[in-house]
Amino acid sequence: MTVTRHDHVYALDAFPFQDGTILPDAKLAYSVYGTLNRERNNVILAPTWFASTPESFEWLIGPGRPLDTDLYYVVAPSMFGNGLSSSPSNTSAPFDRARFPHHSIADNIRAQHQLLTELGVTGIELVFGGSMGAMQAYEWAVRYPDLVRRVFAACGNSKTTDHCALFLSGAEAALVADQSFDGGDYSKPPAAGLRAVARVWSPWSPSSRFFWDREFEKLGFATAEEFVQGFWEPWYGALDANDFLNQLWTWQHADISNNEKYQGDLARALGDIRALTYVVPAERDPYFPVEDAAWEASNIPKAELHVIPGTWGHFSLFGSQPSSAEYIGESIRSLLAS
Missing domain, CATH: 3.40.50.1820 (Alpha/Beta hydrolase fold, catalytic domain)
Incomplete structure (x- = not known):
């Protein structure tokens, strides 16, 4: 529909x-x-x-x-x-x-x-x-x-929570470690950093049991590695790195x-x-x-x-x-x- x-x-x-x-x-x-x-x-x-x-x-x-x-x-x-x-x-x-x-x-x-x-x-x-x-x-x-x-x-x-904020800081560190990020003034997308973010992120959104039960096969991926390369890397590779980090900060500091x-x-x-x-x-x-x-x-x-x-x-x-x-x-x- x-x-x-x-x-x-x-x-x-x-x-x-x-x-x-x-x-x-x-x-x-x-x-x-x-x-x-x-x-x-x-x-x-x-x-x-x-x-x-x-x-x-x-x-x-x-x-x-x-x-x-x-x-x-x-x-x-x-x-x-x-x-x-x-x-x-x-x-x-x-x-x-x-x-x-x-x-x-x-x-x-x-x-x-x-x-x-x-x-x-x-x-x-x-x-x-x-x-x-x-x-x-x-x-x-x-x-x-x-x-x-x-x-x-x-x-x-x-x-x-502190636990969640620490995870997010790890994803941030993976991105900014790419030298091409250049403090946010990159001339082309920091592709290596975004791929690193995808790998850091991939085991966190589903559960560990999701991988144990090979649920990624229901999404069309034969292995966990294919799941990372076929789903997570294209997803994060399409994002603007500065936009990603800007919203990441908001998530880290959320508190009503x-x-x-x-x-x-x-x-x-x-x-x-x-x-x-x-x-x-x-x-x-x-x-x-x-x-x-x-x-x-x-x-x-x-x-x-x-x-x-x-x-x-x-x-x-x-x-x-x-x-x-x-x-x-x-x-x-x-x-x-x-």
Whole structure:
């Protein structure tokens, strides 16, 4: 089934980031699906996750699908740094390349809120987020509780753990060690560094059991090495290295309690979430373990923990594994029916 998508770019003009930098001519790319109702409150917000565009989760969007465009107006804003919204790869000096400002999850949500205000949105039925999208969903629920009725946070935390941040720093080190990276001012893509990132990343998104069970064969690869060379290397090789590192920093520093109101008190921030929330980790997800998600759910007043079963780990988000895709879809339908 082909889903109808309309792509737009919203001018944020001079946009202030959390670190005090003001980005002139800032832009927020976003895609929409379905029709906004007269009350302007049938909105599902679905922000992009790490190094992605809205196409990554279009398997969930369309008539009769979990994010049902016969009923809802789905707005999918792109994160800063993904190459569509303002990013190192599409911004002019003095904020080009590695000089593009660091941005927080909160910066992205403030930009998205500005967009929805311009669209006249009066209510959000659901914020759906996977991975870095889940981080944004938590931020939305804390920052704008009067707008958000439901949250579906899959395979992502409200604060990046030290363990996860250390993994990300390893991927960063693999990239910048390529001499052709040249501090971000490369004349051609740092191909060796991006291949190194692919190899570092490849055993982390699926679980170890995924490899033990040779699940990569279901994706058309005969060996684990073919999986790295045929899937991960093309994926990361197509990314702009500065865009990758820019979003990596945002992931490393994600924390909904990093503000004057909460001053690092994560439990208090989670306790202020009023939306009906499904916390949806995947079994065997190396980035976002089930026990971390269970702690978050225990601190959110109206939260339920729903664990995606199986061995695909973080890879469960991509819709390639039928049982994981079905579980995610049915959980979204259950939440929207609540």
